[in-house]
Amino acid sequence: MASITQQLNNEQLTSTVATVQxxxxxxxxxxxxxxxxxxxxxxxxxxxxxxxxxxxxxTTLLRTLAGLDHDVVxxxxxxxxxxxxxxxxxxxxxxxSRVLDxxxxxxxxxxxxxxxxxxxxxxxxxxxERAWPNELSGGEAQRAALxxxxxxxxxxxxxxxxxxxxxxxxxxxxxxxxRDLCVQHTPAVLLITHDVDEAITLADRxxxxxxxxxxxxxxxxxxxxxxxxxxxxxxxxxxxxSALGVTDA
Amino acid sequence: xxxxxxxxxxxAETIAVAQEQSRQRPLQHKRRRLxxxxxxxxxxxxxxxxxxxxxxxxxxxxxxNWRIIPGPWSIVTRGVALWQSGTLGPDIAVSLxxxxxxxxxxxxxxxxxxxxxxxxxxxxxxxxxxxxxxxxIPSLGLIPLFILWLGIxxxxxxxxxAIGVFIPxxxxxxxxxxxxxxxxxxxxxSLQLSRWDFLRRVVxxxxxxxxFVGLRLxxxxxxxxxxxxxxxxxxxxxxxxxxxxxxxxxxxxxCVGLVIYGIFGFLSDRGVRLIxxxxxxxxxxxxx
Numbered sequence: 439m440a441s442i443t444q445q446l447n448n449e450q451l452t453s454t455v456a457t458v459q460x461x462x463x464x465x466x467x468x469x470x471x472x473x474x475x476x477x478x479x480x481x482x483x484x485x486x487x488x489x490x491x492x493x494x495x496x497t498t499l500l501r502t503l504a505g506l507d508h509d510v511v512x513x514x515x516x517x518x519x520x521x522x523x524x525x526x527x528x529x530x531x532x533x534x535s536r537v538l539d540x541x542x543x544x545x546x547x548x549x550x551x552x553x554x555x556x557x558x559x560x561x562x563x564x565x566x567e568r569a570w571p572n573e574l575s576g577g578e579a580q581r582a583a584l585x586x587x588x589x590x591x592x593x594x595x596x597x598x599x600x601x602x603x604x605x606x607x608x609x610x611x612x613x614x615x616x617r618d619l620c621v622q623h624t625p626a627v628l629l630i631t632h633d634v635d636e637a638i639t640l641a642d643r644x645x646x647x648x649x650x651x652x653x654x655x656x657x658x659x660x661x662x663x664x665x666x667x668x669x670x671x672x673x674x675x676x677x678x679x680s681a682l683g684v685t686d687a
Numbered sequence: 688x689x690x691x692x693x694x695x696x697x698x699a700e701t702i703a704v705a706q707e708q709s710r711q712r713p714l715q716h717k718r719r720r721l722x723x724x725x726x727x728x729x730x731x732x733x734x735x736x737x738x739x740x741x742x743x744x745x746x747x748x749x750x751x752n753w754r755i756i757p758g759p760w761s762i763v764t765r766g767v768a769l770w771q772s773g774t775l776g777p778d779i780a781v782s783l784x785x786x787x788x789x790x791x792x793x794x795x796x797x798x799x800x801x802x803x804x805x806x807x808x809x810x811x812x813x814x815x816x817x818x819x820x821x822x823x824i825p826s827l828g829l830i831p832l833f834i835l836w837l838g839i840x841x842x843x844x845x846x847x848x849a850i851g852v853f854i855p856x857x858x859x860x861x862x863x864x865x866x867x868x869x870x871x872x873x874x875x876x877s878l879q880l881s882r883w884d885f886l887r888r889v890v891x892x893x894x895x896x897x898x899f900v901g902l903r904l905x906x907x908x909x910x911x912x913x914x915x916x917x918x919x920x921x922x923x924x925x926x927x928x929x930x931x932x933x934x935x936x937x938x939x940x941x942c943v944g945l946v947i948y949g950i951f952g953f954l955s956d957r958g959v960r961l962i963x964x965x966x967x968x969x970x971x972x973x974x975x
Contacts, residue, residue: 504877524877530870534892534969543888544878570969590878 456517457482457594457626458503463514465498465507472498473512474650482593483624487637490647491682496630499647500524500596503628519594519626523587527599529579531571531586538567541586557585560622561615577608584616588623595625599632613640617662634678638671639664646681654681757939762946765939774928779947781924782913785841786951789848790909794902796849797856804857805864806890818857826850827915834920844916851912856901863897864890896970899963906959910952 458480465473472495480486490496501507502516504524531540542554558564561581571579580600587595597616601609617640620627631637637644638658646654656677660670727733739759745751746758753761769775800818803810826847837843867890875885917926925944932940 506873506876522877524874526870526874528870530874532871532889532892534895534967535888544875544880544884572969586878 456480457484457519458628459515459517460503461515463499463502463512463516465495465502465510465512465514467511471650473502473514476514476647476650476652478645478652480594480626480628482626485620485627485629485640485642487629487631487641487644488647489631489634489637489644489678489682492632494647495650496647497598500598500628500630503594504596519592521590521592522594522596523590523592523625524596524598525580525583525587525600527602529571529574529576529583531574531579531582533571535571536567537563537569537571537574537582540571541582541589543586545589553589554585557588558582560588560619561585575608576604577612580604580612581615584619588619591623592625595620595627597627597629599630601636602632609636614663616640634675634682635666637678638674639666644674644678646678648681654678754936754938757942761939762942766943766946769928769940769943775943778923778925778928782917782926783951785844785848785917785924786909786913789845789912790852790906792845793849793852793909794856794905797853797901797905798860798898800853801857801860801864805861805894806886811865815861818854821850822854822858826854826912830916830919839920844913844920847916848909848912851908852905855904855908856898859897859901859904860894863894866897867893895967899959899967903956903959903963906955907952910948910955914948 456479458478460476460478463473463476463478464471476499478499488496488499498507498510502510502512503518504522505518506524531537532543535543538551538554538558541557542550545553547553555564555567558567561584563578563581563585566574566578566582571582574582583600600616601612604612613636627641629637629640641658644654644656644658645652646656648654654677656674658671658674660668664671729736742751742756743759746753746756751758757765766775800814804814804818805811829850830843830847833843833846837846871889871893875889880888913924914926917924918930921927921930925947929941929944932938932944
């Protein structure tokens with residue numbers, strides 16, 4: 439089973455059709471130019487991490503891809519698939535709906551309940567269907583948010599610092615879970631993070647957004663699962679830190 | 688302090704006991720609690736019961752003149768007598784009817800207008816500012832106008848009550864509809880919810896707490912307007928009964944009316960709170 443998915447994964451990685459294609463994207467708020475000519479391709483099944491200093495426009499780029507940027511001044515060509523799911527930094531579960539109803543928010547289909555249950559089981563929340571969101575821990579809530587995005591079987595999964603508010607131990611567990619889910623479902627993934635180690639451990643490619651453009655585009659060649667302390671990752675880390683302007687890393 | 692003291696048998700025992708006690712209280716260093724702590728039982732009736740007790744004692748000992756205010760028991764006996772003579776029952780029924788009709792009208796229009804104003808920019812532009820102006824005009828000041836427009840029958844009373852109920856329900860509901868958490872709006876957009884699903888799953892449940900605050904204020908407000916209305920222009924109802932009693936100096940009947948108003952106001956507020964607890968059961972785990 440694992441080897442089959444691995445094979446499929448490789449096959450999709452070699453395909454040249456890009457799931458996401460951005461050309462010359464400009465965005466500005468008032469006089470402040472946030473994105474100044476971004477080009478970006480994400481292939482089917484590819485896991486891309488985007489890092490950058492705060493205010494560098496990471497979230498602006500993600501909101502463009504998610505179609506959430508209303509009343510924004512800008513230009514550019516953006517091609518995205520139909521089925522896009524977003525996971526936000528906070529779980530954004532509706533406090534007045536039970537977990538299963540949250541997972542199925544907006545989803546219609548005869549198999550909806552079963553699908554929601556499956557998604558919850560996949561993220562390790564089987565049996566918590568009837569819980570209220572405020573009964574969940576931070577990690578559990580974020581798992582439920584992941585389940586909510588999986589129900590739609592997305593072609594593009596957008597993650598906006600999804601583990602930023604979690605403690606280190608929970609975060610490590612969530613990394614493993616996210617990686618497994620991506621192998622299973624093979625969406626194209628764009629993960630926004632400010633954590634260089636998180637980017638290196640999870641992604642096939644790490645991009646650095648600087649001065650409104652993609653400045654660095656680094657392919658991470660290391661087998662999964664990766665560890666923070668893997669010595670092979672040290673060089674990538676140094677490159678990324680210097681791209682971010684952190685010299686003493 | 689550094690001297691070695693030989694302790695007698697009895698003293699040694701006291702020291703041993705003290706040591707034992709300090710062992711039993713290992714949490715001596717706990718910080719002083721600054722929150723209010725656990726809620727008292729019967730907290731909701733404690734204050735009224737205390738006043739009732741003081742009142743009863745003061746009346747029984749003659750400190751309170753019965754002409755100024757009669758003892759609690761004479762109010763009860765007078766109430767029972769009025770009930771048995773068959774005048775109190777119909778008066779209560781009429782008052783209840785007015786309060787209920789006014790409340791229903793006020794709550795209904797409050798909810799509808801709040802939704803129009805809270806959910807559309809055009810509605811907001813036309814309705815919200817108008818209601819804010821109305822807020823500044825006292826409803827009771829409108830009584831003469833409404834008598835001229837609607838006659839001195841039932842309808843003007845119900846309309847005045849409805850206006851009093853309408854305001855708090857409108858204000859609270861429209862505020863919570865407008866104040867819907869932007870993060871949830873963004874979530875709904877990313878999940879491509881239909882307009883109807885967005886209202887049903889996100890906006891309305893999110894605004895329910897605000898609606899209940901409005902309903903609680905409104906339901907008590909309906910009784911407050913009623914007291915005044917029934918004393919100004921009425922030929923039936925509790926207020927009319929009290930108005931008549933004023934002419935004959937029957938303080939006990941006035942008090943019977945006040946007590947019944949108080950009881951109904953209290954009960955209707957409790958009723959709304961009960962429904963609120965049921966409907967907003969997801970909040971319970973928060974407050975615990």
